[in-house]
Amino acid sequence: MKDPTLDYNLKDLKKMIVRSSEIIEEWYMKGLRDNKIYRNHTPGEIRDIFDEPLPEKGTDPMKILETIREDVFRTSNFNPSPNYYGYITGGGNHASILAELLKSSLNQNNLKWHSAPANSEMEKIVIRWICDFIAYPPDSAGVLVSGGSVANFLNLAVMRKIMSRENISEEGLYNSIPMTVYVSDQGHSSIDKAIDMLGIGKKYLRKIESDKELRINIKSLEKTIADDRKTGLHPSCIIGIAGTTNNGAVDPLKELGEIAKENGMWYIVDGAYGLPAAGTDLKKELFEGFSMADSLLINPHKWFYVPFEASAVIVKNRQALRDTFSLVPEYLKGGNDENQRDDLMNYNLQLTKDFKALKVWMTFKAYGTERLKAAIENDCRLASYAAEIINKSEDFELLAPVPLSIVCFRYTGRGGEIRNKEQLLEKINSRLPGEIEKDGRIFFAATKIKGKTALRINLTNHRRKKKDIDFLFKVIRDLATGITV
Numbered sequence: 483m484k485d486p487t488l489d490y491n492l493k494d495l496k497k498m499i500v501r502s503s504e505i506i507e508e509w510y511m512k513g514l515r516d517n518k519i520y521r522n523h524t525p526g527e528i529r530d531i532f533d534e535p536l537p538e539k540g541t542d543p544m545k546i547l548e549t550i551r552e553d554v555f556r557t558s559n560f561n562p563s564p565n566y567y568g569y570i571t572g573g574g575n576h577a578s579i580l581a582e583l584l585k586s587s588l589n590q591n592n593l594k595w596h597s598a599p600a601n602s603e604m605e606k607i608v609i610r611w612i613c614d615f616i617a618y619p620p621d622s623a624g625v626l627v628s629g630g631s632v633a634n635f636l637n638l639a640v641m642r643k644i645m646s647r648e649n650i651s652e653e654g655l656y657n658s659i660p661m662t663v664y665v666s667d668q669g670h671s672s673i674d675k676a677i678d679m680l681g682i683g684k685k686y687l688r689k690i691e692s693d694k695e696l697r698i699n700i701k702s703l704e705k706t707i708a709d710d711r712k713t714g715l716h717p718s719c720i721i722g723i724a725g726t727t728n729n730g731a732v733d734p735l736k737e738l739g740e741i742a743k744e745n746g747m748w749y750i751v752d753g754a755y756g757l758p759a760a761g762t763d764l765k766k767e768l769f770e771g772f773s774m775a776d777s778l779l780i781n782p783h784k785w786f787y788v789p790f791e792a793s794a795v796i797v798k799n800r801q802a803l804r805d806t807f808s809l810v811p812e813y814l815k816g817g818n819d820e821n822q823r824d825d826l827m828n829y830n831l832q833l834t835k836d837f838k839a840l841k842v843w844m845t846f847k848a849y850g851t852e853r854l855k856a857a858i859e860n861d862c863r864l865a866s867y868a869a870e871i872i873n874k875s876e877d878f879e880l881l882a883p884v885p886l887s888i889v890c891f892r893y894t895g896r897g898g899e900i901r902n903k904e905q906l907l908e909k910i911n912s913r914l915p916g917e918i919e920k921d922g923r924i925f926f927a928a929t930k931i932k933g934k935t936a937l938r939i940n941l942t943n944h945r946r947k948k949k950d951i952d953f954l955f956k957v958i959r960d961l962a963t964g965i966t967v
């Protein structure tokens with residue numbers, strides 16, 4: 483019979499960890515700036531590299547590490563690079579790499595306090611640190627989840643439970659007057675998904691028009707709430723966005739808080755991307771009033787530069803979060819409840835999850851708030867620098883304000899040949915992201931701003947410098963002039 487133990491001899495394990503660290507070193511040494519960051523493999527090419535029958539026999543892990551080095555690293559996007567502007571990707575940090583390795587060695591089952599003591603306490607401390615960073619009441623309850631989409635879902639689940647006039651845990655929503663939820667037309671798609679899955683119904687999600695700055699229009703919001711009330715609906719929740727996905731717009735959060743209060747509504751702030759900037763001197767004014775929120779979400783895996791995955795759901799009233807998620811069957815009653823043991827499972831839909839708090843804790847410990855704030859401010863300053871280049875140039879135009887670290891713009895160059903010719907502008911700008919991808923030196927995606935195709939760059943990477951922004955515009959100019967119209 484085969485030895486059932488899966489462990490390696492510990493000396494060999496150490497060799498493997500050393501080899502892994504060399505691979506990491508090589509990944510960072512290969513040049514943050516001098517390499518293509520996207521390599522244009524087809525799905526078939528990548529599948530062919532890895533596709534094989536389910537292995538019956540094991541392989542020497544040193545050989546597997548070489549496969550990872552050769553094939554996985556080679557075919558992955560080089561996200562640490564400052565030339566990566568795609569989506570809202572935080573660039574990661576070195577301290578968290580260590581935390582991720584150590585976390586797997588600990589392999590904590592953190593559903594109960596007694597099954598993961600350090601993990602359980604550390605997660606609470608990390609939530610408090612996040613609250614301290616942004617100036618939200620530090621005694622709020624919170625839990626780390628995989629991402630902003632799940633965090634929006636959990637926040638809305640709490641809202642639904644607390645705001646419902648019926649006992650929806652028992653009855654479901656069948657006998658309820660429909661709840662209405664209000665967010666600007668810039669709200670993240672995960673809100674629509676959550677509204678659908680929670681049975682609130684997308685018809686009752688009111689997408690309020692946004693103004694020129696892409697912030698929610700307060701007059702329309704107030705009118706819609708009043709109209710809904712008149713027709714017998716139940717206006718239940720306002721979601722303010724602290725940094726929209728499209729351009730980083732921050733809604734007038736204080737006004738939203740006041741409207742929610744006057745109308746007896748729940749107030750959520752979606753700060754998945756932008757809320758870390760509320761902790762900086764440079765940007766905190768933009769977020770005035772956000773702390774009126776009953777609950778919020780903020781993603782360490784975006785602007786605290788923590789590697790994926792980590793998002794925090796934070797609810798001011800601890801009991802509201804507990805009341806939504808606490809359900810303790812017989813088989814989870816193990817251990818005793820002495821000394822205020824507080825089980826993480828009571829605050830989350832998920833039971834077992836990984837030790838997310840370790841990398842967030844390590845990020846705060848290793849860099850401290852001073853360096854994190856400086857990095858966030860640097861990102862914002864570089865976004866302003868990019869906007870300045872655009873405003874001063876003949877061949878680009880800004881398509882949206884730049885309140886934080888996202889810049890939406892389009893190419894208008896070629897000696898005036900396409901300026902003011904809307905169809906040609908659309909044609910060139912919608913083809914540019916594809917050309918950029920083929921070229922591979924930089925990476926970003928496009929979006930639409932008020933119906934126009936926009937090139938959208940996101941700057942949430944602490945390694946970026948002004949010379950990188952200059953390089954970005956050089957590459958775009960090179961490629962834009964080559965597109966035939």
Ligand SMILES: Cc1ncc(COP(=O)(O)O)c(C=O)c1O
Nearest residue numbers: 570629630631670725727754755
């Ligand atoms: C404002 C906002 N909310 C929610 C999300 C969803 O976050 P995640 O991608 O972590 O699921 C995003 C993602 O970009 C976002 O920008």
